[in-house]
Structures are given as C-alpha cells and as structure tokens.
Amino acid sequence: MTEAYITGQNGYVFWGDIQAANFSQSVGRRFLSPEELERWRSYIQELDVSLAAEGIELYVAVTPAKWGVYPEELPAWADDITGSGPLDQLMAAGSDLPLIDLRQPLREEATENAVYSRVNSHWTDYGAYVGWNAITDCIVANQPEMAALQPIPSTGVLLASDQNEFANYGVVNPVPDWTVPDFSGLLRPVTLTKAGEPSVLEDGSTRTGLESLPARTTTEGAQSDQSVLMIRDSFGSSLSVYVQQAFQETNQVRHNFDGDPSQQPDVMTLANAYRPDLVILQIAQRHLNFPPAS
Numbered sequence: 001m002t003e004a005y006i007t008g009q010n011g012y013v014f015w016g017d018i019q020a021a022n023f024s025q026s027v028g029r030r031f032l033s034p035e036e037l038e039r040w041r042s043y044i045q046e047l048d049v050s051l052a053a054e055g056i057e058l059y060v061a062v063t064p065a066k067w068g069v070y071p072e073e074l075p076a077w078a079d080d081i082t083g084s085g086p087l088d089q090l091m092a093a094g095s096d097l098p099l100i101d102l103r104q105p106l107r108e109e110a111t112e113n114a115v116y117s118r119v120n121s122h123w124t125d126y127g128a129y130v131g132w133n134a135i136t137d138c139i140v141a142n143q144p145e146m147a148a149l150q151p152i153p154s155t156g157v158l159l160a161s162d163q164n165e166f167a168n169y170g171v172v173n174p175v176p177d178w179t180v181p182d183f184s185g186l187l188r189p190v191t192l193t194k195a196g197e198p199s200v201l202e203d204g205s206t207r208t209g210l211e212s213l214p215a216r217t218t219t220e221g222a223q224s225d226q227s228v229l230m231i232r233d234s235f236g237s238s239l240s241v242y243v244q245q246a247f248q249e250t251n252q253v254r255h256n257f258d259g260d261p262s263q264q265p266d267v268m269t270l271a272n273a274y275r276p277d278l279v280i281l282q283i284a285q286r287h288l289n290f291p292p293a294s
Helices: 023-027 034-053 084-093 103-109 123-143 236-246 268-272 284-291
Strands: 005-008 013-015 058-065 099-101 157-160 178-181 190-194 200-202 215-218 224-230 246-253 276-283
Touching: 023 284, 034 084, 034 268, 034 276, 058 084, 058 123, 058 284, 084 099, 084 284, 099 123, 103 123, 123 178, 123 236, 215 236, 215 268, 224 268, 236 246, 236 276, 246 268, 268 276, 276 284
Parallel strands: 058 099, 058 276, 224 246, 224 276
Antiparallel strands: 005 013, 157 178, 190 200, 190 215, 215 246
C-alpha cells in the first residue's frame, strides 16, 4: 500500500503502510516470520524472568490498532483478504507470557460508545479509560494486594474537539466522535518532572505526552502508594492520565521499538534504578512490526 491513508466505511480512515506497515497488518498481509516471532517471545520472556528475580511483576499491554477494534469499518474490498496478523501470532505463541489483549473489552464497549475516532489512529481518551480498566482487572486478578486499583468513577461520556490526524490530506470527520469520560472534577493534581526541567503541578486530566518523555510523576492521594515503571509509546499519552491517578509515582519512558534500536531503553537498568512495584510495557499493535533486536 503506497497510499498515505485508506478510506474505509462510514467515514473511517486508516493509515496506509507508511505507518509501520499498518494496512498490510490490518488485512494479514504483513505477518511475523518465525525468527521475528521468536525475537518478541524471547524478549518478553527474558524480561519477565529478570524482573521476577527482583520481585517485580511485568504486564505487557498491547494496545489495539483501530482496525483491531473496528475490523468491520475497513473498506468492503478488504473483506475477502483480511486475515490474522502479528498480534494473533504473538498471543498464540505466548500463552506463558504476561500479555494483555485489550481488543475484546474495547470491541464490546464500541457497541455503545466510540473508543476510537474515525480520523485518528489512536484510541480516544474514553477508549484509553476502557483499556486501563481492563489492564487493572488483570493486575488485580494477578496481584490481589493491588486491589486499590479501581476504575475512576465516571458520570458519563462526553464529546471533545476532533483530533484529526488526516486533516492535512483534506479529510473531514463527518461525525464528532472524540470521546472523553466525565470525571466531574475527581482527578487529583499531578506533579510532573521532565528530564532537566523543574517540576510543575498539572491538572489531573493533563496527559503526559510522548514529547515529555522520559518523565516522572507523583500524585498525592493516588489510589495506591506504589510506583510503576511504564515503557510506552504514543498510545500511553491518553493512558497516562489514569496511570498517574492509580500510582503515587510513575516513571515513563519511550520504548522506541519503532526507532533506532540503540535508543531502546534497558528496562532492567531502569527497574534497578527506580525500584518500581511493577512494570507495564505498553506497545501499540502496529509496533509489533518492529521486533526487538536479537
């Protein structure tokens, strides 16, 4: 796919292959070779074992691509060629790995409220809220001592201004659909510290964007008095709002699987420096296109 974007059904727009072989992944044309699959499996397994030796739990949350939640909105001509892709391969090969597949809870919620926008490849703030609640369900099920992690009470779903990734191509959203949860002022302020900069007090609804990483946050009165090391990408921006309400301290670092391998963080070095209570590795589904260096 040489096109920058592909128009689907009902106004949905998807990146073409200029973004991590995105469309080829969506229809099962880009899949992992046995060697690539083993690189992912080995990377996660070795990290899990190493962290466990330090008494630290690992959770790998693969945040779905829009087409992973709304496959029915792909163009009609793709129906006959759509197949499984890298995430399906990894889930099948990694039954012993701490993987969290968020597609089903998001698909279920999508029948009631938008969790992705037609004109953005990322989940909405509400989609991230649904995703985070599913992640905490897994954490609490695995670690009952983390029962303080609970969904932030929301009084409803609101619409915010469009975040149109495709505006430069002349794409217009036919239906406002950037959803946000209504917390009615329940979010606690967050102290954000970026590398080399003074700390600032932010409203609890403020995202920690990719451009702010690496970053440390502290939240007085968070759900738990524990800390998390979060290795993440741009999907973690919306997610950061809820993570920062859940943990007294977060340290957030970009994973860089989609960039220069020399810039990928040494998770164990970071874990030994920060001594978090758990590590969350958040990976966008499309970034499975970039297996870690062997």
